[in-house]
Amino acid sequence: MKPTSLDFAILGTLQQEPQSGYGVRKIFETTALGNYSSSPGSIYPALKRLEKLQLITKTKTINDKTTFELTEEGTSTLKNWLLSPVTIQDVKRSSEELILRFAFMGNLLSSSQISKFLEELEATILDYLKELDNYHQSEGNNMPITGRLAFEYGIQSYQTILAWCISAKKFFT
């Protein structure tokens, strides 16, 4: 029963500052933290889930607002997620989630832990890029033009992450 990607997005948000359900929804709606659903049908059940798992607790209920904050277990769950190794599957499946992880590191990890994450990410992407390059070299000419261009977009987007990693590392020496 491991938390979902949305769960971690909520945990990270609450870690930055305790929020009501409505507060979380507004943050997901307005900030670029988006592509996470802000609909009540996803947020409120998720909060219940997290509460049942004892990762968050209600703190105070002033007028209408119920404010949630992380429990100790919630904080350590979040931290473990931030510290978990970067796998090639992570890279293949969703770079978005890796960037989300990074975004939440500021408050919880040390500079050297953050820089280690970036180096792991860099290495993993380099590996994957080699794989993609090989495929491109051998199959590129057999692919229909739009297919090939789409594939090349993929390569370029990984190169973008790579370049971003390298420039981001400078902030965490």
Added chain:
Amino acid sequence: MKPTSLDFAILGTLQQEPQSGYGVRKIFETTALGNYSSSPGSIYPALKRLEKLQLITKTKTINDKTTFELTEEGTSTLKNWLLSPVTIQDVKRSSEELILRFAFMGNLLSSSQISKFLEELEATILDYLKELDNYHQSEGNNMPITGRLAFEYGIQSYQTILAWCISAKKFFT
């Protein structure tokens, strides 16, 4: 009852070449068409769905293999999807899906239709980038460092698509 993203990935794959369910699974597993699940629990039910909607039909059953191909309705559904306008929501939610669309255009659309798509995409991303830039200008300094860097990654990844659009257009004059 509109087809899902996975449905379109299957339709596009079958349009390129009729396949068995297993064939589709292998393509999703091995090609970079990935992040679409290739598990039997997603593919076989999806094929049933598409068959019920009369977008695909079984053609022949040689030994074990049941081969599916697009019906006329399937082809036109796919084509309509390819031709549908590029919205800012598409861009925000998933560039991946837009690139998937592009990848399938080769066989079904004319050069001018493809180039129109690229121009629409370019314009939409430009709009969105302006929005992101404004946000960055006004809020960038208030954001925690990892949050800001993550945001900047977002900007860079849209710039990558933009550059890709521009270079891809050259193939469809």
Added chain:
DNA sequence: AATGTCATGTAACTAGTTACATGATTTA
């Protein structure tokens, strides 16, 4: 007084995951 936003929820549905199951065929 009416509209909009704050604030929280539920109910019905859909798609996708994980895990299991089966049998045939191919390869080591």
Added chain:
DNA sequence: TAAATCATGTAACTAGTTACATGACATT
């Protein structure tokens, strides 16, 4: 002959979507 891969499926579960519902409070 054992193991791997071909080939297709199902069953139980989970998360998320859409749509609806409610009431308080603030604004015009």
